[in-house]
Amino acid sequence: MKLRFLSAILIFISAYSPLSIIFLLQDLDLDAMKIKHPGVVLTVLGASAVSCLVIWLAVRFLKVSSPPVVIKRVSNRSGELINYSIPYMISFFVLDLGNLNSLLSFGFFMCVMFWLTLKTHNIFINPILATMGYNLYDVVYEKDGEEYEDFFLIYGGRPRVSDRCRIAEVSENLYLVTDRDPEV
DSSP: OOOOHHHHHHHHHHHTHHHHHHHHHHHEETTTTEESSHHHHHHHHHHHHHHHHHHHHHHHHOOOOOOOEEEEEEEEOGGGGGGGHHHHHHHTSSOOTTOHHHHHHHHHHHHHHHHHHHHTTOTTOOHHHHHTTEEEEEEEEEETTEEEEEEEEEESSOOOTTOEEEEEEEETTEEEEEEESOOO
């Protein structure tokens, strides 16, 4: 099952939702106490809020009753969050939200970032998911007597070897752990 394009966009937008707050703070006219470019800022803030809410609801309420898998080996991928810092650094340079060329350039840059994170399967290395307590791991596991290696999005601490868990497929090679140490 491939990650649907709309879902990928929502996940990507949620990952950069703190950037919308930076835009708001940079665009705020403190003397007049008003937003200089409310159309742009409020649209970005709204899209960020909606994407975070949808992602939170999706990971919170996804339930399955698949047979448990047994973890054989685990390595952490959440340390790659530093890759998300580049657009934040760009926002501190000259990005005029009232200049169409600046907005188009930044929009193009973010489209390239989206495409790269989607193609490299790094879309789930997401600071918002990490803030909600989810971590991404590269996991070797046993299912139905066969060994597989995929990425697991897991709420809470690092799983241990021999842990059992139930998983739900989110996309090709990515699973959400829905139940840790389940009763069979």
